[in-house]
Amino acid sequence: MDVPEKPSLDGLEAKWGEWWEAAGTYRFDRTRSREEIYAIDTPPPTVSGSLHLGHVESYTHTDLMARFKRMRGYEVFYPIGWDDNGLPTERRVQNYFGVRCDPMLPHDPNLDVAALERPSEEPVAVSRGNFIELCERLTAEDERAFEDLFRKLGASVDWTQMYTTIGDRSRRISQVGFLRLVRKGLAYKAEAPTLWDVDFRTAVAQAEIEDREVDGAYHRVTFAREGGGTLEIETSRPELIPACVALVAHPDDERYAPLVGTTAITPLFRVPVPVVAHELADPEKGTGIAMICTFGDVTDVTWWRELKLPARVVVRRDGTLAPGRFGEPGWESLDPGAANAAMAELAGKASKQARRRITELLREDRALVGEPEPVRHVVKFYEKGDRPLEVISSRQWFVEILRFKQELLGRGREIAWHPGFMGARFASWVEGLNQDWAISRQRYFGVPFPVWYRLDATGEPDLDDPILADEATLPIDPQADVPPGFEPGQRDVPGGFTGDPDIMDTWATSSLTPQIAAKWEEDPDLFARLFPMDLRPQAHDIIRTWLFYTVYRAHVEHDSIPWTNAAISGFVLDPDRKKMSKSKGNVVLPTEIFERHSADAVRYWAASARLGFDAAIDEQQIKVGRRLAIKILNASRFALTMAAEPTAVIEPLDRAMLATLRGVLAEATEAFEAYEHARALAVLERFFWGFTDDYLELVKPRAYSGGAAAGSAVAALRTALDVLLRAFAPFLPYVTEEVWSWWREGSVHRAAWPLAEHLTDADGADPEVYDVAALVLGAVRKEKALAHVSLRVPATLVTVRDTTERLGKLAMATEDVRLAGNVEELRTAEAPEPGVEVVLGTTPD
RNA sequence: GGGCGCUUAGCUCAGCCCGGUUAGAGCGUCUCCCUUACAAGGAGAAGGCCGGGGGUUCGAAUCCCUCAGCGCCCACCA
Numbered sequence: 001m002d003v004p005e006k007p008s009l010d011g012l013e014a015k016w017g018e019w020w021e022a023a024g025t026y027r028f029d030r031t032r033s034r035e036e037i038y039a040i041d042t043p044p045p046t047v048s049g050s051l052h053l054g055h056v057e058s059y060t061h062t063d064l065m066a067r068f069k070r071m072r073g074y075e076v077f078y079p080i081g082w083d084d085n086g087l088p089t090e091r092r093v094q095n096y097f098g099v100r101c102d103p104m105l106p107h108d109p110n111l112d113v114a115a116l117e118r119p120s121e122e123p124v125a126v127s128r129g130n131f132i133e134l135c136e137r138l139t140a141e142d143e144r145a146f147e148d149l150f151r152k153l154g155a156s157v158d159w160t161q162m163y164t165t166i167g168d169r170s171r172r173i174s175q176v177g178f179l180r181l182v183r184k185g186l187a188y189k190a191e192a193p194t195l196w197d198v199d200f201r202t203a204v205a206q207a208e209i210e211d212r213e214v215d216g217a218y219h220r221v222t223f224a225r226e227g228g229g230t231l232e233i234e235t236s237r238p239e240l241i242p243a244c245v246a247l248v249a250h251p252d253d254e255r256y257a258p259l260v261g262t263t264a265i266t267p268l269f270r271v272p273v274p275v276v277a278h279e280l281a282d283p284e285k286g287t288g289i290a291m292i293c294t295f296g297d298v299t300d301v302t303w304w305r306e307l308k309l310p311a312r313v314v315v316r317r318d319g320t321l322a323p324g325r326f327g328e329p330g331w332e333s334l335d336p337g338a339a340n341a342a343m344a345e346l347a348g349k350a351s352k353q354a355r356r357r358i359t360e361l362l363r364e365d366r367a368l369v370g371e372p373e374p375v376r377h378v379v380k381f382y383e384k385g386d387r388p389l390e391v392i393s394s395r396q397w398f399v400e401i402l403r404f405k406q407e408l409l410g411r412g413r414e415i416a417w418h419p420g421f422m423g424a425r426f427a428s429w430v431e432g433l434n435q436d437w438a439i440s441r442q443r444y445f446g447v448p449f450p451v452w453y454r455l456d457a458t459g460e461p462d463l464d465d466p467i468l469a470d471e472a473t474l475p476i477d478p479q480a481d482v483p484p485g486f487e488p489g490q491r492d493v494p495g496g497f498t499g500d501p502d503i504m505d506t507w508a509t510s511s512l513t514p515q516i517a518a519k520w521e522e523d524p525d526l527f528a529r530l531f532p533m534d535l536r537p538q539a540h541d542i543i544r545t546w547l548f549y550t551v552y553r554a555h556v557e558h559d560s561i562p563w564t565n566a567a568i569s570g571f572v573l574d575p576d577r578k579k580m581s582k583s584k585g586n587v588v589l590p591t592e593i594f595e596r597h598s599a600d601a602v603r604y605w606a607a608s609a610r611l612g613f614d615a616a617i618d619e620q621q622i623k624v625g626r627r628l629a630i631k632i633l634n635a636s637r638f639a640l641t642m643a644a645e646p647t648a649v650i651e652p653l654d655r656a657m658l659a660t661l662r663g664v665l666a667e668a669t670e671a672f673e674a675y676e677h678a679r680a681l682a683v684l685e686r687f688f689w690g691f692t693d694d695y696l697e698l699v700k701p702r703a704y705s706g707g708a709a710a711g712s713a714v715a716a717l718r719t720a721l722d723v724l725l726r727a728f729a730p731f732l733p734y735v736t737e738e739v740w741s742w743w744r745e746g747s748v749h750r751a752a753w754p755l756a757e758h759l760t761d762a763d764g765a766d767p768e769v770y771d772v773a774a775l776v777l778g779a780v781r782k783e784k785a786l787a788h789v790s791l792r793v794p795a796t797l798v799t800v801r802d803t804t805e806r807l808g809k810l811a812m813a814t815e816d817v818r819l820a821g822n823v824e825e826l827r828t829a830e831a832p833e834p835g836v837e838v839v840l841g842t843t844p845d
Numbered sequence: 846g847g848g849c850g851c852u853u854a855g856c857u858c859a860g861c862c863c864g865g866u867u868a869g870a871g872c873g874u875c876u877c878c879c880u881u882a883c884a885a886g887g888a889g890a891a892g893g894c895c896g897g898g899g900g901u902u903c904g905a906a907u908c909c910c911u912c913a914g915c916g917c918c919c920a921c922c923a
Contacts, residue, residue: 638882
């Protein structure tokens with residue numbers, strides 16, 4: 001036994017972090033069978049940014065389950081990954097180094113990175129290869145900082161199971177997964193209108209869209225009718241009038257029914273367009289008749305597709321308008337000259353400027369009715385973007401998801417959701433899906449498509465019959481590697497080949513994290529021991545992306561759910577309950593909090609938050625955690641430094657305390673099994689404070705006294721301490737390991753979780769003895785507090801009134817109560833109403 | 846507009862599934878106490894028509910209906 005004189009929390013993180021690493025405490029043993037393993041699909045955090053307390057909270061939740069299951073006897077597979085591919089990294093690299101990627105430039109092997117770190121005013125253009133090198137360089141730095149924080153937090157991950165989403169294995173598995181989709185006929189390349197970010201110049205998927213309210217204006221515009229007359233439409237995007245291909249009204253709308261089938265003429269551009277009917281047209285909106293443009297929004301796409309309308313696209317990929325082509329086939333106009341002149345006024349302008357200019361043109365042309373009416377309306381944005389999305393037709397890889405809706409809803413019902421209502425979030429997302437998954441991105445730092453295209457004699461690619469890479473050669477980069485049967489010199493020359501220039505959506509990789517961590521198609525034995533996994537922990541904001549796509553991939557590839565449990569954490573809000581964001585400057589740095597309060601204290605706060613509910617940062621609560629950790633140190637010191645030798649636990653009070661603890665353990669275990677870590681912590685904590693305030697005070701005099709009765713107290717204290725340390729271990733891994741090391745062998749984190757049935761010393765004991773004793777002691781303390789006297793002041797006479805039964809229980813602990821309360825005479829009287837009367841003496845000396 | 850969640854002490858939250866003592870905890874506030882594990886501590890007090898309204902029941906924070914407020918997800922770009 002080696003109990004320090006003055007125990008402290010300082011330095012415990014470093015001390016035990018190193019010890020665990022050296023001892024391999026959390027190392028995964030792959031020889032165990034599937035039934036013995038608990039596998040966690042750990043979220044790989046995005047490394048291109050800083051960690052905040054939200055990470056700390058949700059990773060603590062995961063770690064609690066990992067530690068609990070480990071102590072329950074499972075071999076826990078708890079890997080860690082870093083999500084370093086994708087746009088966030090590119091954006092950070094652009095800002096950090098002051099560069100932009102120009103795929104046309106050749107690779108520069110001697111790029112002066114030091115010069116780049118002092119960004120000049122103009123971004124320096126670098127080659128794709130150099131750009132990717134810079135991405136790798138920066139993410140490597142970020143990953144070191146992340147690892148440091150995860151270690152400090154005490155996340156019991158197996159660091160030998162680390163992966164990155166841009167690493168070889170992730171790229172290989174992403175590419176294998178993609179080729180399998182192609183072979184199953186589930187991935188297809190198609191020219192289709194897609195949501196498009198004009199700044200990032202890439203397609204984005206439905207799952208990455210968010211709505212934002214912005215200022216706009218309704219413009220009422222007059223269209224002429226063929227054969228005379230006019231009609232009016234309302235639009236917030238008049239700059240798309242040149243892309244108008246039809247007008248649409250609801251089929252039941254009597255106002256417009258006579259017009260359906262007739263032709264209208266667009267203002268300025270003089271293009272004849274049909275008036276058509278469709279149920280999506282809302283008679284309540286605007287004038288009840290709308291223009292269909294190619295493409296103003298996703299409703300336009302639906303109309304265009306279902307009504308088989310032609311396309312006249314005017315918005316280019318950078319968001320500016322194209323010059324006019326009126327007069328050409330498909331661009332009919334009654335006055336091509338005027339139409340192209342009008343278009344020339346708009347060409348090269350982005351939407352906003354074009355809108356302003358066309359409003360003036362419409363006004364001059366007397367086609368504008370009244371003035372534009374300002375309005376706040378909701379517009380779709382890419383979640384990482386700054387300008388509204390356009391709908392642009394481009395050739396993209398799509399993955400079929402729509403036809404799996406019903407099956408995926410079924411998969412959702414197979415998963416146990418924690419909390420349960422999160423399953424409804426998943427279902428409502430699946431039900432609302434309306435597009436296949438656009439999986440290609442026109443970006444650079446990501447997993448490329450393992451695909452090339454043959455070039456014909458004129459140098460045009462044959463896009464319909466791609467050359468797929470051989471799975472055995474993956475991962476490959478079609479920009480660097482050569483397809484089978486070709487020579488490097490044939491790249492991009494007629495009769496040769498060209499590589500697919502796109503990369504995959506970052507979720508195309510992330511949706512395979514179970515397969516990546518379990519080494520799918522690389523280590524079949526390991527994969528069979530891990531998949532499907534047991535737990536997916538994550539936050540609720542990415543149910544529609546990470547969670548949904550993972551379920552989809554497992555369904556189509558493995559005909560299975562990817563894991564049996566999904567534990568969904570809420571968000572961490574700042575102390576004013578606002579969502580944290582860097583721009584508000586309210587991000588609290590985790591490292592400072594750890595420094596100030598200790599990792600155990602921060603974990604305590606995180607563990608107090610239930611799954612699925614938002615939690616506010618509460619430094620007071622963190623301080624409470626710190627106090628609990630310190631209390632554990634001191635109470636342990638007391639229990640372990642008693643002079644008396646432990647004997648059998650025979651005293652009724654000691655046995656009653658253990659009986660109470662037994663009930664607490666049963667509840668904590670049940671709560672943990674149900675993924676309710678906060679309840680488990682709460683019941684343990686309540687018992688523990690009572691244990692220190694009441695039980696320790698009650699037995700202190702006896703424990704110091706010597707003899708068999710002292711031995712019983714010391715034995716009970718140690719039994720309780722042993723059990724409490726193990727029960728608190730998932731929550732407070734540092735302080736429990738510290739105390740465990742004073743008197744136990746090995747790591748507490750590899751000890752068995754304490755179960756109620758193991759506390760045999762409590763067999764047949766009555767927990768109420770403990771209750772009654774604590775109650776009387778409390779009453780004595782209350783009298784002394786109300787009298788404003790020291791607890792040392794003796795109570796000359798205490799009379800306890802209660803039922804015969806309860807007085808009998810008190811009798812079993814009379815001496816303990818008398819000594820702890822400094823009571824000279826303790827009398828009892830039978831009474832229907834319980835009560836304690838206290839007569840105080842005077843202060844000694 | 847649809848779905849989900851929340852509403853209990855000044856604050857943060859338990860309790861509600863499975864109805865039953867005077868509704869709990871922590872923080873904060875106030876009062877007191879240096880007591881040989883702990884002053885980075887301890888003891889105690891005050892503080893609540895359990896969001897509103899109906900109903901079921903001997904009995905409702907708890908079950909049912911309804912309304913309101915807040916939050917999130919989805920739909921909504923004319």
